Amino acid sequence: MPDVNVLVYAHRQDEVVHEAYKHWLDAMVQGPQPFALSVLVAVAFVRICTNPRIYKVPTPLPIALASVDQIANHPNCRIVSPDTNHWQLVSRLCRATNATGKLVADAQHAALAIAEGCTFVTRDSDFAKFANHGLGWKHLAF
Known part of the structure; x- marks a missing residue:
């Protein structure tokens, strides 16, 4: 299950590490193994790439959405999203690691990966x- 930063770096050609992340993501998507795409990650990817406060030339919305669709529509892709127990797991991770601020969002992504049995x-x-x-x-x- 790739994180938001992996998708952003693979998509944005203006990122210094773009080629390495694009190669990794393409290999994962085109490979024989099933993989997961988090709805939380997909939404964050679109939010970041289309944000003019982050990028001088943001990705147009149709292109950002199409990038996610290209991954999500692959036959080996399994779309995952939080279930009714998600909050309990996020809360447990936050308490166990004293996660505050930015780390709360990280706990949310970690909780979904744990619940779905994904790396x-x-x-x-x-x-x-x-x-x-x-x-x-x-x-x-990279």
Whole structure:
């Protein structure tokens, strides 16, 4: 399950690490293994890429949505979203790791990956906080 940063770097050609992340994402999507795409990650990707406060030239909405659709419509993709127990798991992770601020959003992504039995792939080393609490994760830093 890729994190928001993986999708953003793979999509935005103006990111220095674009080629490496695009190669990784393409290999995952085109590979033989099933993979998950979080609705939370997909929404955050569109929010970030289309935001003129983040990018001088933001991604047009139709292109951002099409990028997500291209991944989501792949036959090996499983779309995952929070269930009714999501809050309890997020809350437990926040308490266990003293997650505040930005780490609360990280706990939300970690909780979904844990609930779905997915390995979370991210450039963000902060996810190491959740490794002792059930998160399987891979630090993908190029």
